[in-house]
Amino acid sequence: xxxxxxxxxFEKSGALSGKATTTFVSLRNGLRVVPLSLFPTLRxxxxxxxxxxxxxxxxxxxxxxxxxxxxxxPLAAGEKFSFTTTYGGKEAVRNEGSGNYFPVARHNxxxxxxxxxxxxYASYDMTLRIPKGMKMAAxxxxxxxxxxxxxxxxxxxxxxxxxxxxxxxxxFKVEETKLTKPEYFIQSFANEDSPDWVKSLQRxxxxxxxxxxxxxxxxxxTSHGSVAAxxxxxTVSLNKKALAEGEIxxxxxxxxxxxxxxxxxxxxxxxxxxxxxxxPELVWIPICYYFxxxxxxxxxxxxxxxxYWTVVxxxxxxxxxxxxxxxxxxxxxxWMSEGFADFSASLYTIFTEKDPKKFLKFWNDxxxxxLEKDPQGFRAIDVGPLTMGYRxxxxxxxxDITRRLIYPKGAYVLHMVRMMMHNNREGxxxxxxxxxxxVNTYRGKAATTEDFKAILxxxxxxxxxxxxxxxxxxxxxxxxxxxxxxxxxxxxxxxNAPDGSVVLNFTLSQANVDGKxxxxxxxxxxxxxxxxxxxxxxxxxxxTTDSEKVPLKGLKNRPRRAMINYYYDVLASPN
Ligand SMILES: [Zn+2]
Numbered sequence: 001x002x003x004x005x006x007x008x009x010f011e012k013s014g015a016l017s018g019k020a021t022t023t024f025v026s027l028r029n030g031l032r033v034v035p036l037s038l039f040p041t042l043r044x045x046x047x048x049x050x051x052x053x054x055x056x057x058x059x060x061x062x063x064x065x066x067x068x069x070x071x072x073x074p075l076a077a078g079e080k081f082s083f084t085t086t087y088g089g090k091e092a093v094r095n096e097g098s099g100n101y102f103p104v105a106r107h108n109x110x111x112x113x114x115x116x117x118x119x120x121y122a123s124y125d126m127t128l129r130i131p132k133g134m135k136m137a138a139x140x141x142x143x144x145x146x147x148x149x150x151x152x153x154x155x156x157x158x159x160x161x162x163x164x165x166x167x168x169x170x171x172f173k174v175e176e177t178k179l180t181k182p183e184y185f186i187q188s189f190a191n192e193d194s195p196d197w198v199k200s201l202q203r204x205x206x207x208x209x210x211x212x213x214x215x216x217x218x219x220x221x222t223s224h225g226s227v228a229a230x231x232x233x234x235t236v237s238l239n240k241k242a243l244a245e246g247e248i249x250x251x252x253x254x255x256x257x258x259x260x261x262x263x264x265x266x267x268x269x270x271x272x273x274x275x276x277x278x279x280p281e282l283v284w285i286p287i288c289y290y291f292x293x294x295x296x297x298x299x300x301x302x303x304x305x306x307x308y309w310t311v312v313x314x315x316x317x318x319x320x321x322x323x324x325x326x327x328x329x330x331x332x333x334x335w336m337s338e339g340f341a342d343f344s345a346s347l348y349t350i351f352t353e354k355d356p357k358k359f360l361k362f363w364n365d366x367x368x369x370x371l372e373k374d375p376q377g378f379r380a381i382d383v384g385p386l387t388m389g390y391r392x393x394x395x396x397x398x399x400d401i402t403r404r405l406i407y408p409k410g411a412y413v414l415h416m417v418r419m420m421m422h423n424n425r426e427g428x429x430x431x432x433x434x435x436x437x438x439v440n441t442y443r444g445k446a447a448t449t450e451d452f453k454a455i456l457x458x459x460x461x462x463x464x465x466x467x468x469x470x471x472x473x474x475x476x477x478x479x480x481x482x483x484x485x486x487x488x489x490x491x492x493x494x495x496n497a498p499d500g501s502v503v504l505n506f507t508l509s510q511a512n513v514d515g516k517x518x519x520x521x522x523x524x525x526x527x528x529x530x531x532x533x534x535x536x537x538x539x540x541x542x543x544t545t546d547s548e549k550v551p552l553k554g555l556k557n558r559p560r561r562a563m564i565n566y567y568y569d570v571l572a573s574p575n
Contacts, residue, residue: 001113001122002080004165008110009129009151014095016042017088020110024082026075033057033068037112039105040065042089049083056085067111085111096271097196099134099171103270106277107164118327118337119446121161128167129153135172137189137266139165139280158280160261161444163327166279168268173236175243182254182263188243189268190235190290197271198233198287201299235269235290242267242285242313245352249317252351253344256428258436261325261444267313273301276312278319285313306365311345318344326439327446331389335480336452339386339410342366346415363415363568366408371485371574380404385481386413387449412571413479417456419569420464420520424534434459449480466518466539474518479571486513487573488521492562497551502558504550508538512573515542524566525552525559532566533559 005021024034038044040061047054047069055070069083092105103109113120128136129151136145140156147153158165172189179186194202246267254260262281270276273288288301289312296302296309318341328337346362353359370381376398383401384392386409393399421431438447438455457472466474478484492506508521520537527533538546552559565572 001120004110004112004122004124004126006110006124006126006128006165008126010093010101010131010169012095012131013090014093014101015088015090016092016109018042018110019084019086021082021084022111023080024113026077026079026081029074029077031075032071032073034071035066035068035114037108037114038065038067038085038087038110039089039092039108041091042087042105042109044085044087046086047083048086049081054083087111097199098191098193100191100193100195100271101134101168101170102272103166103168106166106279109167110165112164118163118323119329121163121327121444123161124156124158124165126156126165127153128156128169130169133171134169135174135189136167136169137172137187137268137282138167139282141264141281159263162280163324164279166282168266168270168282168284170269172268173239175239177243177247179247179250182250182259184250184254184262185264186243186246186250187264187266188239188246189266190239190242191269191287192236194233194235195271195287202233233291233295235287238290238292239269242269242290245313246283246317248352249314249344249348250320252347253318253321256344256347256432256435257321258439260320260439262320265317265320267317276316278316278323280320280324283313283316283319285316289313306369307362311342311348311362314345314348315341318342321439325444326442327444329446329448329451331391332387333447333449334389335386335406335410335413336447336449338407339412340414342407342411343414343418346411360566360568363412366411367568367571367574369404369408370412370571372404374398374400374404381409381485382483385483386410386479387481409479409571412568415568416475416479416570419522419567420537421459421461422534423461430459430461449476453480463520463537466520466541474516478517478519484513484517485571485573486517486519487511487575488564488570490562490564494558494562496558502552502555504535504552504559504562505548506550506562507545507547508540508564509545510540511543513543517542519570521564522566522569524563526561526563527555527559528557530560535562 001024003023008018010016044056044058044067047056057068059065075081092109094102094104096102124140128138130136132150132152134152136154138156139162140158143155143157145154170191173192174187174189176187264281267283267285269287269290270284271287273286276286277284288296289309322340323337328334349358349362371379373379378397380401383397386406390402392401392405418431453472453476457470489509495503497503518541521540522537523535525533525535
C-alpha cells in the first residue's frame, strides 16, 4: 500500500463512519482480489473506483468478517490502483463516559493491509471529525484544527511514510514542550474527567466501604478493605510528569540511536489500565500510570517490584525508534522491537535514577522474568529461541511466554552488545555509532534479525571476534537462535608481589553449556574507595575453567573485591 486518504467521523456514542481511499501497487501479475484488514463490526456499505461500484466480500461479523475487494480486471505486477471504501459501525471506539473514549480497533479502523508485522510503510492524509469540546491526538503532523458547527475537524498528514495510523480523542487537557536538539515537539494529553469505571470505584469509596467487603475483586486487580485512603484520582495533575518523562526519553534515545523518523510526539492517556501502546507520533499511556503510587497501591496494581509503572512511558516512547523508525520484517524479528524498547528503558533509568543500583535492579528483574516458572511450569528462556516470537505462546507452555521471552531476552541481547563494546576510553561511543548506523540504514524500512547481525559484524571490536572470522555466529547462535544459559563460578584473592604491587588471582568456570559455547566474561574490581572498575574480559569456550594471575599495575591499595558480570553483562544463571 502506498497511500491512505481517510475521512472519518466519530459520534458522541463512539460510532464511527468513514470513507477511505486506498492506493496500492500490485506485487504480482494477475492480482484480482485484494484482502484487507478491517475491524469485524465495521460494515462496508460500498466500494468504488473512478465512480464505478466494485464487488467486495464481507460476511457477517460473527461468521467470517474478513473484508476483500474484487478488482474489475486483473492487475499486472507494478500496476497502481485506488478504490474508496465507505463503511461504519459502533464497536470500534467505546464511549467510557465523561469525555473518555477508548479506541478498540487500533490498526484496522480503516481498511489496512493484512499481516500484523510493522514491515510496510505508507503515507497518510486524514480528516478526523469529533464532537465539539473534544480534542484529537493522531499520527502525523497536524495541518489544521477547526470547528465546523457541532464538530471539531482536524487534518493530519504523515511526516514520512508510516507503519500504521491511529488516534485518541477525549476531553483532554494538554501540556507541551519544544526541544531544539533534537528538534521535537512533545505534547501530553490527560483527560479532565474520569471514565465510568474509575468513578464507580470512587463512588463505592464514599461512605460505604463495608458494601465492598475486604478483598473484593475490582476489574483491574484486587482492592482492599482500606480503600478509604483512596486519594485524588485526577490524571491531569500528573500530566506534567508524563511530559517530563517523554522529554527525557526522547533526549536519551536521540543521543544513543540518532534522530527518529519524527519531529512530533503525543503522549495520551487511555482508559485501559494495564497496557501501553505506541503508534508513529502517538503513544497511549495506561490511565493507572497517572494515578499516584498510593492510589495504585490501594487498587492492588503495584504489581510486585518490577517497576512496570516507571518504565511504561520510556518503553512506549522507544517504539518511536523500534517498530516505527526501524520496522520489523516478520514475527521472527519482533524480538528486536520489544527487546530494544525494554533495553532503551534501561538507558532511561541511568539518566533518571540517582541510585546506580536501580540499573542493576532493572537487569535483575529482566532476568527473573526470563527464569521464573509460569503457571504451566515453564521458564520462558527454555521454551524456544527469540525468533519464535508469538509462536512460543500456546496452551501447553502458556500464553504469557512470549511476553516473558522476547521483551527481557531481546533487551539482554542488546545490553550484552553494549557491554562488550564498552571501553574505559571511549565509553559508549562504539555502541552509539553501531546503533546509529543501524537506524540510518533501516530508517523507514523493515529490518530482519540477519540485517541487525550484519550491522553488528561491521562494527564489532576485535575482542568480539571469538571465532576469528569477523562473524557473530557464536553470539547469535547462543542467544538469538538458541536457548543456552551458562552458569559461572568465580573465586578470587589478592596478594602482593615482591615489589609491593597488587596481584589478582582468580579461577573462573563456565558450565551448563555445549562445547561450542563461547563468551567474553568481564571482570570488575571494587576499589578501596568503593569505585567500580572494569579490569578486562576473559574468553571462555565450552564447559571450562581458567585460572590466572593478573598484576594490577598502578594500584596502591588492594581492592575490596573482584567480581564478574557486575553490570549483568552476560545473561547467565544467577548461581
Ligand atoms: Zn512494546
